[in-house]
Amino acid sequence: MMRLLWKLVLFLLLSLTGIILFTALPVLIFDYSILMNNTRLIDTGQMTNNSFLVNSIVFQPLAYWDQIKTTVIQLIDITNTTFYNSGINKPLLPILMEVYPQSITFLIGGLFLSLFFGISFTLLYMIFPIFVRNFIKKCILAIETLPDVFVILLVQLAVIWVYKNTGLLMFNIVNVYKTKAYFLPTLAISILPTLYVIKYLILTMEEESTKIYVEFAKGKGLKNIYILLAYLLKNTAAQLFGQLKNIFWILLSNLLMLEIIFNIYGITRFVADYGVENPHLAAICLIAIFLPFFVLFAAGSLLIKRLDPR
């Protein structure tokens, strides 16, 4: 138990360090102090012609180190953190609190939706006869290779198409003013993770079902469904949990596309808009995305350790 806790703490610390080190990288290769000064002058209207400004790639380890320090200080003192936006410094926390919960709702909702759909579909799949299974497997492997951009565009177009033809608006398609779209976005980002979960579960379950204990259970006369629920699902759950990182990653890259295509102003777009001018903002947002994953991951590993001390 102690070893696991130690491992989790190490994981947390190293990930935070990694994020801070990465987000400070632009300062290492670009001359930020001059660039930001010029941006400020342009934004406040003190400089109108910017065509004479020339800069080149530099290498500044000292500025990099300073940026790391700034990021850490801003991170600790998060209530007073400000970020630069068109000439003025704005407080970060109110805006972050506006964009963050929405994205996290999509992420966590998408995660649970994909796990739920994935597991229930796999259970259905295992009941089907073998020739239907092979067909389904091929279909899933084929769809799974589609890129996220395409899938999300397709969902949006499908809803628009249904609306055009039947006049039935199933869900809000884009965020316009104050009506927020919730269900469709969550569904849209959970499609590819669901397929991933199904693919992974099918492969592990089929491998698991060739093992001797399953044969023995069949020989005892236990019903297929009972074996499926009581043995196979339980024994593949831990392996599926190991894939949490991958599932989360697929969800995130879907989230980015979703926020752009569905015009949702969420955290990834917030990072893209202001993260370049404010490296510390990028670090804070990435940590904000990382934390819920870490909580889930830590809780899951502790739970598994508790149930199965091996």
Place this chain on the structure above:
Amino acid sequence: MKYIKQPYFLCGFLILLAILIGSFIFSAIKEPSTPSQILYDDSGNIIDKAPFKPNDKYPLGSDQDGNNYLHVLVEGAKYTLGLVILVTLGRMLLSVIGAFILLAVPDFFKKVLSHLCNIFYFAPLSIFAYLLIAPVLIVFSWSYSDLTQFTVTMIVLICLTLPILSLQIANEISILAKEEYIQNAHLLGGGMVHIFFRHILPCLSPKLLLLTVQQAGQTLSIIAHLAFLKIFIGGFHEITYTATGPSNSEITYMRTFSDSHEWGGLIVQNWPAYYAAPVLVIAPVCCFVICIIAINLMVSGIERADQNSYKKIKRTKTLIVPEAKTPSFVPLKDRGVNAS
């Protein structure tokens, strides 16, 4: 080359080759034409204004200048795929070198690096790329020359997955290095370079091929993502328009155009027109999808070919081994249970 015989691999490979060669041939035989922004029918009536809707002459419609969109896409294919090939080859080459460096440094460093690389799972890769590319291409684009912009973009795209890739290859090499024949080669006096080229590389090359193709697919999807984040990879130029607005006031607006008609650039360029003319965005996205599917076909072709050869080895082995009696059907006496 057992892979060329694999139908999946061949299929994907041919699709990509056809797109690439078709693009080159097209721009060689293309006649320069002046596009018109207004479309007339046979009797001279105006029927459409650019961007045109898809029709017989314009299978995918046209862009805002009245260029045939299909031609634009075909033209852009060679830049997109060329970029992908350049980035992928750069990645593979550098990551093999990186793998050697990793093998030379102490294990502790490798462990720390692999933990730090975990951060790439906590945000989309394209966001990481964006944070490093956007300073030169969007936010401070006024202070950098075109050449700097291009080199920085390329270097970032190449170096982004370098740590992960190097770690992967280093692991493969260290697994291979434990094989008996390689240790024997050491004992027989083989040098490091000799052993790498003679013994490790032949075993590593199928793995490297698989990684290369996978990296190509990943690069494509990163380019597509970056396009949605409004990054022109293949260069861009801005044109300022003046139009007469309501009550004769002059409105000036700026639009950015892709220099090379590279697909990602086309997506960015036409994104403002997405709701008016969805084809302009969906067509390049579909081009990306076709290429990604072709690459995935190649990946599964490689995997299948490797599996088949593995099965063949297994089968020949099992033929040699005489069939042993399974323990459950051996009489108890023969098993010697009672003998004791």
